[in-house]
Structures are given as structure tokens and as C-alpha cells.
Amino acid sequence: MMTLVDMSKHELEQLLHELKSKYNGYKSKNLKLDMSRGKPAPEQLEYCEEMLYCLNGNFKSENGIDVRNYGIPDGIPEAKRLFAQILDVDPANVIVGGNSSLSLMFDITSNAYLKGVLPGMKPWSTVEHPKFLCPVPGYDRHFSVTQFFGIEMINIPMDEQGPNMDLVEKLVADDDSIKGIWCVPKYSNPSGVTYSESVVKRLGALKPAAKDFRIFCDNAYVVHHLDINNQDKLYNIYQACVEGGNEDMVYLFTSTSKITFPGSGVCAMAASPANIEYTRKLLSIKTIGYNKVNQLLHVRYLQDINGVSALMERQASSVRPKFTMVQQVLNKELADLGCANWSNPNGGYFVSFDTMPGCAKRVHRLCAEAGVTLTTAGATYPYGIDPADGNIRIAPTYPPVSDLEIAMELLALVVKIVSIEKLLA
Ligand SMILES: Cc1ncc(COP(=O)(O)O)c(C=O)c1O
Known part of the structure; x- marks a missing residue:
């Protein structure tokens, strides 16, 4: 597959037209997904709920x-x-x-x-x-x-x-x-x-x-x-x-x-x-x-630490499929286009995603306008100022996998749109 920079102006314009009509399709779905903070999913809180009853007087x-x-x-x-x-x-x-x-x-x-x-x-x-x-x-x-x-x-x-x-x-x-x-x-x-x-x-x-x-x-x-x-x-x-x-x-x-x-x-x-x-x-x-x-x-x-590890294994059973989904969608949609990089961590709560310079704020805005709230672009830098305007923090843990898949597909779509606009500008 060709990277975006290898495409002719005409090819980029044509692709942009297709992507924008897809984006309008997302907009009409009235999505309302909040992926702005790293919060455990509801089921993760249930895994350790019994803790609240273990003092027994x-x-x-x-x-x-x-x-x-x-x-x-x-x-x-x-x-x-x-x-x-x-x-x-x-x-x-x-x-x-x-x-x-x-x-x-x-x-x-x-x-x-x-x-x-x-x-x-x-x-x-x-x-x-x-x-x-x-x-x-x-x-x-x-x-x-x-x-x-x-x-x-x-x-x-x-x-x-x-x-x-x-x-x-x-x-x-x-x-x-x-x-x-x-x-x-x-x-x-x-x-x-x-x-x-x-x-x-x-x-x-x-x-x-x-x-x-x-x-x-x-x-x-x-x-x-x-x-x-x-x-x-x-x-x-x-x-x-x-x-x-x-x-x-x-x-x-x-x-x-x-x-x-x-x-x-x-x-x-x-x-x-x-x-x-x-x-x-x-x-x-x-x-x-x-x-x-x-x-x-x-x-x-x-x-003790063994009890912590056992619970964390349980927590991972909720978190892992979500991180896998993030990688799956990003790889499928963006791997060959040369317009983004992202981390693939072995733990923690986030995936760090880098757009082409000058695109992160607009990506955040277009996602928000289609109903998906990401962490504000710039938030990962002191004073909220990302000098390259390129970094976006993806927080996959809270939404169900099915919602996450939609959110990631939208993010990938928006990244393509904003990258092409940047290349055509
Ligand atoms: C790196 C880091 N430190 C601290 C916190 C917050 O920790 P606490 O809830 O113990 O205040 C977070 C929460 O997202 C975090 O990501």
C-alpha cells in the first residue's frame, strides 16, 4: 500500500472525498463516547468489590x-x-x-x-x-x-x-x-x-x-x-x-x-x-x-504481593482485550500510510499516539464533533503546549470493547482526513 506522501494530488483529493463522506456517516450516529481519562471499566471495580466486606467486625x-x-x-x-x-x-x-x-x-x-x-x-x-x-x-x-x-x-x-x-x-x-x-x-x-x-x-x-x-x-x-x-x-x-x-x-x-x-x-x-x-x-x-x-x-x-498479582491478572483480563483492539484497528487502518506512530506497551493505562506535526488539535476537535472525546491535545505537555501539536493520549480501559472499536475506527478515519488536508495545504 502507498503512503499518503507517495500519492498524487488527485489521488489524495479523491481519497479525502471518500473519507469525509464516511466521517459524516459517523456524525449522524450521534455517538457519545468519553475516552478522555484513564479509568478502570465498571467490571474492574466489581473484581475487588468483596474487599469492602472482608473486615468481618x-x-x-x-x-x-x-x-x-x-x-x-x-x-x-x-x-x-x-x-x-x-x-x-x-x-x-x-x-x-x-x-x-x-x-x-x-x-x-x-x-x-x-x-x-x-x-x-x-x-x-x-x-x-x-x-x-x-x-x-x-x-x-x-x-x-x-x-x-x-x-x-x-x-x-x-x-x-x-x-x-x-x-x-x-x-x-x-x-x-x-x-x-x-x-x-x-x-x-x-x-x-x-x-x-x-x-x-x-x-x-x-x-x-x-x-x-x-x-x-x-x-x-x-x-x-x-x-x-x-x-x-x-x-x-x-x-x-x-x-x-x-x-x-x-x-x-x-x-x-x-x-x-x-x-x-x-x-x-x-x-x-x-x-x-x-x-x-x-x-x-x-x-x-x-x-x-x-x-x-x-x-x-x-x-501480600502475591494477592496483588492475582488481582492484577484479573484486572488484565479486562484491560488486555482493549489494548489489543487499539492495536488491531490502528494497524489495519494506519500502519502503511506513514502518517502516524503509536506505542504498543506491555502495561499501564495508555497508548501514546503521534500524528504528523500540526495535526493533533484538529484530530481532537473532529473526533469530539463526531461524539468521541479524547484527552485534550497538548495535555501531555507542560502548560498544555505540545510544540509539535502531534501527541494524543489514548485511554482504552473504560469503554466496552465494542465502543472502543468504533472510537478507534473514528480516530483512524479522522487522522487520515487531517493528514491529507495537511498534505494538500
Ligand atoms: C502517573 C499517574 N500518577 C498518579 C495518578 C493518580 O493517582 P492517585 O489516584 O493515587 O492520586 C495517575 C492517574 O491517572 C497517573 O496516571
Whole structure:
């Protein structure tokens, strides 16, 4: 099959005419499909519903504390142990939080901004132009946090191995106003990339000019494989920092949002003893304690990392066919046309899709006008500005496979239309 650029003007015009009449057909179907956010499908919530009933009147954590009452601001011991297994760290280095890892990330950023990362360190707010490195495409809500504090964000291109480490190393070595980097090291949002061992070791061995530089390592998709027999392996980032003589340089975050219930799960962070001690102190000013009933529910239900894996296999039975459908439609409709690229990840919640430069916004709009809402074009970049206007995040998990097939066919159709229009312009 010919790529679009190989076609004559006449051929392109003819094809465009056909595609537009197909598109009008979609418009008359009055579709209403929302694929804008990575949410589990309704059946995924049912897979773990029994968790809600598993306390059976036993409200005591293993150290004898009644979880219905105040106390233990950094989490019950069995929950620390569970998250330590998920994050591959020592339970002593874990704080178990509330329902959202994003809010922990916000709190940690806020503490660093107002108080400094450790006692005796200057608050980031005292720096004239604090900056953060943002591997792109990335997670919009990370970028919103740093934007909220007025921290300037610098795009770092991602490839199949992770962020461009030559650039990261150079920037952090030269500029002590660069205070951190956002990372989603496993099944990254949205590219699905898992950082290579070399990238992780280089992150751990960074020599930042800023002594209070921090890696915000958001391991939101750490156990989220599509196929238990085909998992990406991630080198332990905390270990890499210890080996690099940078024990205090990293904060790890995760949550059960896409394991059990998003928004009603449990989150955790892990870091060095010094970071954990200071963070515990600061968080205990914010709260007398997080929701320990929910922590106990999660541990009683999941038990340990094997329980987590068993549930994730079940979750994958819903997610996998949807990722397969995305690849099927894109391959069938677009593989030979040379007008788009997309990721084919082994896990996570997203497929990252790149149009020809200058097409993503219009693709988003035409899909919306035909009833399919995608994540806003640009959202995967700081300030919502994708310099190439090319990246679109596909979130396949929520709709049923049959709806997803229609949505993907429409997306492919629209990509062809917009690409041809661009070539003819
Ligand atoms: C990379 C990443 N981190 C964090 C979150 C949100 O996590 P939580 O629900 O624990 O706040 C998401 C949700 O989409 C995500 O994709």
C-alpha cells in the first residue's frame, strides 16, 4: 500500500472525498463516547468489590490498634509491609497515606516549596526561578502541581529507554535552580515506556548542582502488566540512588487506584530514612492520621504481593482485550500510510499516539464533533503546549470493547482526513 506522501494530488483529493463522506456517516450516529481519562471499566471495580466486606467486625491492626480510631499517622504496619513489597523497599522507609498519591506528591512539593526538602535546606520558594524537568509526553496532573507553585517546567524528550539522560545530566549539573524531575518509570503515562536499567542507574548517579534536587518517581503502574508472562522489568530506583551515593534524592509514590478503587484506594510513598522522618513530621501537622479502615481492608483482602498479582491478572483480563483492539484497528487502518506512530506497551493505562506535526488539535476537535472525546491535545505537555501539536493520549480501559472499536475506527478515519488536508495545504 502507498503512503499518503507517495500519492498524487488527485489521488489524495479523491481519497479525502471518500473519507469525509464516511466521517459524516459517523456524525449522524450521534455517538457519545468519553475516552478522555484513564479509568478502570465498571467490571474492574466489581473484581475487588468483596474487599469492602472482608473486615468481618475485626477492626484491630496487627499491633492491636483499633483502626476506627485516631492514631498511627504514617500507616498501620501491615500496610507498610504491603507497599514495601509493591515498591521493593524496606517497610521502615514507607509512609502509607490516604486515597491519592497525587495529593501526597502535592504535599511533598508544597513542603519543599514552603519549608525545604530537609531541615536546614532553603525552601524552593526562596529561589528566584525554581525549575523542574518534565519528561514528555507525560502526565498532565504532575505538570499542574509544579505549575501551581510557579515552578518553571522544562521539556525532556522521552525515547524507548526513558528520558534523554544526556540532557538531564547536563541540565542538572549546570543549574542549581533545577529542583526536581517528574518520572513515571514503569509503563509511563502515556507512552507505556519502562525506563531501562541504564537510565535508572544514570538517574541514581546524577550529580545535581542543587543539593535539594529530588526525583519524583511516580510508580503508579508498577504492577499493571497486560500479560503476567510478558512483563517489563524495572531496576530498583531507590537502590540506584543508594548506589549512586544519592540516598536522599528520590521520593517513590504509588497507590492502589488502578489496583482496587480509584479515588477510594490507598496510597504510599517511600524514601530514605531522613526523608521519611521529616515527611512524617510535616504530614502529622496536616493530619492526625489517614483512613486506616481502608488500609486494613486493603491488606486483609490483598494480603501480600502475591494477592496483588492475582488481582492484577484479573484486572488484565479486562484491560488486555482493549489494548489489543487499539492495536488491531490502528494497524489495519494506519500502519502503511506513514502518517502516524503509536506505542504498543506491555502495561499501564495508555497508548501514546503521534500524528504528523500540526495535526493533533484538529484530530481532537473532529473526533469530539463526531461524539468521541479524547484527552485534550497538548495535555501531555507542560502548560498544555505540545510544540509539535502531534501527541494524543489514548485511554482504552473504560469503554466496552465494542465502543472502543468504533472510537478507534473514528480516530483512524479522522487522522487520515487531517493528514491529507495537511498534505494538500
Ligand atoms: C502517573 C499517574 N500518577 C498518579 C495518578 C493518580 O493517582 P492517585 O489516584 O493515587 O492520586 C495517575 C492517574 O491517572 C497517573 O496516571
